[in-house]
Amino acid sequence: MTTSISLVDLKAAYRRLQTEIDAATARVMSSGWYILGPEVAAFESEFAAYLGVEQAVGVASGTDAVLLALRALGIGPGDEVITVAHTAVATVAAIELAGATPRLVDIDAATYTLDPAQLAAAITSRTRAVVPVHLYGAPADMDAVLAVAHAHGLLIVEDCAQAHGARYRGRMVGALGDAAAFSFYPTKNLGALGDGGAVATNRPEVAERLRLLRQYGWRERYVSDVTGYNSRLDELQAAILRVRLRHLDAENTARRRLAARYDAALAGLPITLPTARADDRAVYHLYVIRTAARDALAVHLRARGIGTGVHYPVPVHRQPAYAHLGCDPGSLPATEAAAAEVLSLPMYPDLLPTAVDTIAAAIRDYYGATGANG
Numbered sequence: 001m002t003t004s005i006s007l008v009d010l011k012a013a014y015r016r017l018q019t020e021i022d023a024a025t026a027r028v029m030s031s032g033w034y035i036l037g038p039e040v041a042a043f044e045s046e047f048a049a050y051l052g053v054e055q056a057v058g059v060a061s062g063t064d065a066v067l068l069a070l071r072a073l074g075i076g077p078g079d080e081v082i083t084v085a086h087t088a089v090a091t092v093a094a095i096e097l098a099g100a101t102p103r104l105v106d107i108d109a110a111t112y113t114l115d116p117a118q119l120a121a122a123i124t125s126r127t128r129a130v131v132p133v134h135l136y137g138a139p140a141d142m143d144a145v146l147a148v149a150h151a152h153g154l155l156i157v158e159d160c161a162q163a164h165g166a167r168y169r170g171r172m173v174g175a176l177g178d179a180a181a182f183s184f185y186p187t188k189n190l191g192a193l194g195d196g197g198a199v200a201t202n203r204p205e206v207a208e209r210l211r212l213l214r215q216y217g218w219r220e221r222y223v224s225d226v227t228g229y230n231s232r233l234d235e236l237q238a239a240i241l242r243v244r245l246r247h248l249d250a251e252n253t254a255r256r257r258l259a260a261r262y263d264a265a266l267a268g269l270p271i272t273l274p275t276a277r278a279d280d281r282a283v284y285h286l287y288v289i290r291t292a293a294r295d296a297l298a299v300h301l302r303a304r305g306i307g308t309g310v311h312y313p314v315p316v317h318r319q320p321a322y323a324h325l326g327c328d329p330g331s332l333p334a335t336e337a338a339a340a341e342v343l344s345l346p347m348y349p350d351l352l353p354t355a356v357d358t359i360a361a362a363i364r365d366y367y368g369a370t371g372a373n374g
């Protein structure tokens with residue numbers, strides 16, 4: 001029998017929720033209202049309630065969510081914004097789209113998230129904000145980030161694109177800073193069937209500015225108060241997201257169970273497993289292991305019908321488009337080491353526990369065959 005286990009299976013979630021999703025999309029299609037309407041308003045209040053924040057504002061993507069959050073906080077040309085290079089390029093792209101200058105710092109090698117000690121060292125007189133990324137579904141060390149940020153008067157925009165529903169020491173991520181950016185790209189823990197995003201904030205004046213910025217800067221129709229964008233969430237995606245939100249906690253629980261199963265099945269091998277702080281609730285957007293034999297292991301798994309991914313193979317400061325940031329090779333050693341060794345194993349709520357066992361057995365075979373020295 002040939003195995004076929006993909007890194008992610010989006011159709012499985014659709015099939016499981018098809019009755020609810022089809023009813024939601026049919027409702028929108030027959031409503032005659034397709035952009036920024038009642039579904040978006042309902043989703044915004046349901047998502048804000050879920051996060052425990054004052055307001056959520058729907059936008060067109062996660063990239064736009066970071067961009068609009070920064071602009072709504074008044075950040076722009078001349079300002080420096082600190083973030084990591086071990087992230088989706090969108091985090092850094094959005095900082096530049098806002099007109100600000102990204103300052104990239106290294107990660108903590110164990111959690112793959114922003115190293116608070118590096119944050120303090122990178123602050124200059126022009127630093128205005130920090131964008132911690134809750135990567136792979138695991139919260140950044142927010143108490144340390146908040147302490148440094150508050151000591152230096154920095155604004156905080158959490159990048160929650162990979163961490164819907166994650167908790168940091170009992171507190172929901174997305175509620176910890178001045179604003180938080182979410183992506184609803186289909187693979188995300190809370191995924192639409194197209195592009196989408198949202199900004200969460202406890203600051204009403206920031207929410208108000210976001211609502212201007214996402215639609216041409218209009219306060220009233222056809223009159224722009226500020227220079228804005230077209231970054232609207234559409235009604236179909238909002239209706240789908242309302243369905244998906246109702247299942248988010250159960251799906252995150254399924255991800256956590258699968259992660260625990262991987263942890264147990266892979267224990268004792270010469271690979272580094274994800275490390276989560278015991279008092280956090282990580283939501284395993286990705287299940288990422290680490291080994292110097294990453295590429296050979298991926299080939300071995302592929303030959304057995306098992307898909308894997310690398311998030312991310314080239315850190316942002318090493319990508320051609322970001323050479324101008326002047327961040328030399330070797331300047332972010334923990335980031336560069338991680339990029340060479342991380343491997344994402346299949347992870348999605350509908351993944352069968354027996355598939356995890358199959359994947360773990362294939363990984364054990366690899367180490368059995370190669371003398372178990374990584």
Ligand SMILES: Cc1ncc(COP(=O)(O)O)c(C=O)c1O
Nearest residue numbers: 061062063088090091161183185
């Ligand atoms: C950490 C992170 N930030 C930002 C984004 C950007 O989101 P989007 O693709 O919806 O623009 C993504 C997703 O690609 C992401 O993973």
